[in-house]
Amino acid sequence: MQIQELSTPALTVDLDTLERNLEAMAALCRTQGVGLRPHTKTHKTPELARLQMERGAVGLTVAKVGEAEVMTLAGLDKILVAYPIYGAEKLKRLAALARRLEILVSLDAEATAVELSSAAASQSATIGVLVEFDSGFHRCGIAPGPEAVRLAKKIQKLPGLAFRGLMTYFGQVWGTSDQRRLEADQAAQEVAKALDAFEEARLPVEIVSGGSTPSAEFAGRVKGLTEIRPGTYVYNDLNTYYQGACRLEDCATRVVTTVVSTAVPGHAIIDAGSKTLSSDPLRAGPSSGCGLVVEAPDAPLIKLNEEHGYLDITQSTHKFHVGEVLTVIPNHVCTCVNMHDEAFLVRGGEVVGCWRVAARGKIR
Amino acid sequence: MQIQELSTPALTVDLDTLERNLEAMAALCRTQGVGLRPHTKTHKTPELARLQMERGAVGLTVAKVGEAEVMTLAGLDKILVAYPIYGAEKLKRLAALARRLEILVSLDAEATAVELSSAAASQSATIGVLVEFDSGFHRCGIAPGPEAVRLAKKIQKLPGLAFRGLMTYFGQVWGTSDQRRLEADQAAQEVAKALDAFEEARLPVEIVSGGSTPSAEFAGRVKGLTEIRPGTYVYNDLNTYYQGACRLEDCATRVVTTVVSTAVPGHAIIDAGSKTLSSDPLRAGPSSGCGLVVEAPDAPLIKLNEEHGYLDITQSTHKFHVGEVLTVIPNHVCTCVNMHDEAFLVRGGEVVGCWRVAARGKIR
Numbered sequence: 001m002q003i004q005e006l007s008t009p010a011l012t013v014d015l016d017t018l019e020r021n022l023e024a025m026a027a028l029c030r031t032q033g034v035g036l037r038p039h040t041k042t043h044k045t046p047e048l049a050r051l052q053m054e055r056g057a058v059g060l061t062v063a064k065v066g067e068a069e070v071m072t073l074a075g076l077d078k079i080l081v082a083y084p085i086y087g088a089e090k091l092k093r094l095a096a097l098a099r100r101l102e103i104l105v106s107l108d109a110e111a112t113a114v115e116l117s118s119a120a121a122s123q124s125a126t127i128g129v130l131v132e133f134d135s136g137f138h139r140c141g142i143a144p145g146p147e148a149v150r151l152a153k154k155i156q157k158l159p160g161l162a163f164r165g166l167m168t169y170f171g172q173v174w175g176t177s178d179q180r181r182l183e184a185d186q187a188a189q190e191v192a193k194a195l196d197a198f199e200e201a202r203l204p205v206e207i208v209s210g211g212s213t214p215s216a217e218f219a220g221r222v223k224g225l226t227e228i229r230p231g232t233y234v235y236n237d238l239n240t241y242y243q244g245a246c247r248l249e250d251c252a253t254r255v256v257t258t259v260v261s262t263a264v265p266g267h268a269i270i271d272a273g274s275k276t277l278s279s280d281p282l283r284a285g286p287s288s289g290c291g292l293v294v295e296a297p298d299a300p301l302i303k304l305n306e307e308h309g310y311l312d313i314t315q316s317t318h319k320f321h322v323g324e325v326l327t328v329i330p331n332h333v334c335t336c337v338n339m340h341d342e343a344f345l346v347r348g349g350e351v352v353g354c355w356r357v358a359a360r361g362k363i364r
Numbered sequence: 365m366q367i368q369e370l371s372t373p374a375l376t377v378d379l380d381t382l383e384r385n386l387e388a389m390a391a392l393c394r395t396q397g398v399g400l401r402p403h404t405k406t407h408k409t410p411e412l413a414r415l416q417m418e419r420g421a422v423g424l425t426v427a428k429v430g431e432a433e434v435m436t437l438a439g440l441d442k443i444l445v446a447y448p449i450y451g452a453e454k455l456k457r458l459a460a461l462a463r464r465l466e467i468l469v470s471l472d473a474e475a476t477a478v479e480l481s482s483a484a485a486s487q488s489a490t491i492g493v494l495v496e497f498d499s500g501f502h503r504c505g506i507a508p509g510p511e512a513v514r515l516a517k518k519i520q521k522l523p524g525l526a527f528r529g530l531m532t533y534f535g536q537v538w539g540t541s542d543q544r545r546l547e548a549d550q551a552a553q554e555v556a557k558a559l560d561a562f563e564e565a566r567l568p569v570e571i572v573s574g575g576s577t578p579s580a581e582f583a584g585r586v587k588g589l590t591e592i593r594p595g596t597y598v599y600n601d602l603n604t605y606y607q608g609a610c611r612l613e614d615c616a617t618r619v620v621t622t623v624v625s626t627a628v629p630g631h632a633i634i635d636a637g638s639k640t641l642s643s644d645p646l647r648a649g650p651s652s653g654c655g656l657v658v659e660a661p662d663a664p665l666i667k668l669n670e671e672h673g674y675l676d677i678t679q680s681t682h683k684f685h686v687g688e689v690l691t692v693i694p695n696h697v698c699t700c701v702n703m704h705d706e707a708f709l710v711r712g713g714e715v716v717g718c719w720r721v722a723a724r725g726k727i728r
Contacts (some may be wrong), residue, residue: 007454009728258450260449261504263473263502264504274699306702307405
């Protein structure tokens with residue numbers, strides 16, 4: 001079956017592009033001397049996580065216990081839950097995993113550590129802990145410095161926990177290559193602050209985890225970083241492209257869609273809306289639009305309803321007709337993939353397989 | 365179990381509120397003399413569709429063949445697919461349903477009708493067709509007038525199809541009560557144009573379907589309307605509330621969430637992000653914010669990442685702490701519900717059951 005014959009809307013992954021992306025990030029990490037622990041939130045698919053491990057990843061990253069469970073059920077291990085998990089039910093499940101596998105968790109509060117310790121100890125499990133610090137994104141994470149050392153020392157005393165190192169997220173590293181280099185260098189100063197405080201306290205730090213896709217090429221400039229957690233790079237998307245962090249041909253994911261109405265003058269309606277593409281806005285480049293139509297880039301996808309996408313065709317040279325099949329590159333691939341139960345695998349335009357997005361919707 | 369004890373994030377439905385909403389819309393339709401064919405895209409849950417049918421709905425509305433299949437598998441029938449379905453695989457499944465049940469489909473193009481006819485005829489099924497016309501929302505639908513009549517006449521000649529009437533969507537009826545009344549009256553003029561053309565052509569129109577939740581109270585002002593398709597009213601949301609089309613206590617759906625970080629000054633981070641609430645923006649009232657925290661309305665939910673919500677706590681009198689459980693009313697309940705596999709049922713603060721969101725993710 002050719003890609004255009006898929007029942008629409010459908011999420012597709014071009015395998016040649018994906019494999020090229022996997023190789024490129026693995027090489028980038030080797031060159032810079034940092035480990036790669038890819039964030040699986042982008043693809044939520046054990047088959048793809050396995051490809052990442054086969055290419056030398058030091059482990060996997062997830063945000064949710066449910067995502068970790070899906071990966072471990074598929075035989076994958078060495079999982080970092082890069083999220084301050086709180087709540088007895090989730091921590092019980094996490095401790096159950098840690099009895100069998102190497103589990104790391106990040107956190108930034110003593111209350112979270114106490115809960116985690118209680119869950120681990122009650123199942124005689126040991127959970128590795130990374131103290132999250134804020135290197136400039138201002139989301140989670142304590143300030144780098146003595147406060148982080150104090151939390152690490154408390155973790156060392158709590159049963160069932162093993163302090164393993166530090167974690168930070170470089171979400172602020174965003175924009176043009178120059179902007180990203182500058183922001184990476186600023187983040188590097190915060191990482192240095194954190195490491196200095198631990199060195200002063202003579203507290204060894206085994207793991208220093210940072211990163212994201214847009215910051216990956218600058219990881220080598222951050223002294224002390226041992227591993228990074230990019231997610232988006234496997235598929236890429238318009239946000240990555242418009243930052244200059246990938247080429248358009250590196251976008252492996254397309255949503256195949258059908259024109260379902262041309263009745264209202266000035267636009268064509270496609271059967272991919274916010275329940276297919278997600279309503280995440282474009283955050284780079286032109287900073288508007290809901291996705292790029294590959295076959296008609298001069299017809300901007302200006303608006304989404306739940307099941308309708310609006311193409312502004314007033315400036316387009318393309319002639320649209322009902323029943324026509326188009327393909328759309330999403331703004332943000334992580335939230336787009338999360339709308340789909342399956343990803344159809346494509347090679348040379350032919351559909352050659354299908355992955356279940358097995359960790360989709362694992363919100364707990 | 366109390367609602368605060370749920371593992372978070374979790375979607376909850378307050379049953380008392382839901383039942384009140386169901387009764388209110390059923391009464392509103394009776395009073396105005398229009399049938400109610402609720403759009404199930406909001407809840408995607410057969411159990412709730414059954415409650416709607418038990419309260420006198422004339423049938424159900426869906427947007428996707430997959431949603432129709434879920435509803436019919438649960439024993440529900442009389443389904444309007446209010447979407448111009450195009451594509452052989454989907455139409456084959458739709459025709460299979462139409463062999464057993466009363467299926468209606470809306471469309472606005474001859475090409476769509478021809479495909480539908482071919483699918484229906486090849487399975488000796490009959491599918492009822494509503495011609496969609498544009499009453500002011502400018503999404504799908506041909507202009508009301510002779511063109512709609514021409515399409516209806518073509519449908520009458522196509523095997524496997526039965527022309528049953530007209531459909532339009534009042535998406536433009538939005539805003540304050542005064543704005544909505546005005547827009548409903550303008551839509552009524554378009555409906556009249558459409559009906560005049562059919563009367564002139566002596567083509568009987570059995571069904572005239574319109575509506576939405578914000579326009580429901582004005583349905584009686586639209587002459588000739590036989591039924592409406594509101595969806596959101598079962599749960600309501602901030603968009604409905606800020607239009608004055610429901611009270612805050614009529615919002616039946618809450619996302620239960622936990623504060624997971626207060627480390628960065630000025631905000632608290634909750635474990636409900638765009639993969640839990642959806643990233644649909646607020647489109648009414650203050651027109652910013654990502655949801656309302658019931659326990660701390662003075663702490664706006666200013667930003668979402670995939671698994672993080674940012675509460676701006678700088679102006680709040682509430683003292684936030686890690687581990688605290690909060691509840692959030694979503695901006696747009698239809699896209700929020702679609703992120704969840706389950707909805708937990710609550711009565712008087714106690715969790716009394718759970719529905720599977722069985723049609724979630726049925727994008728085809």
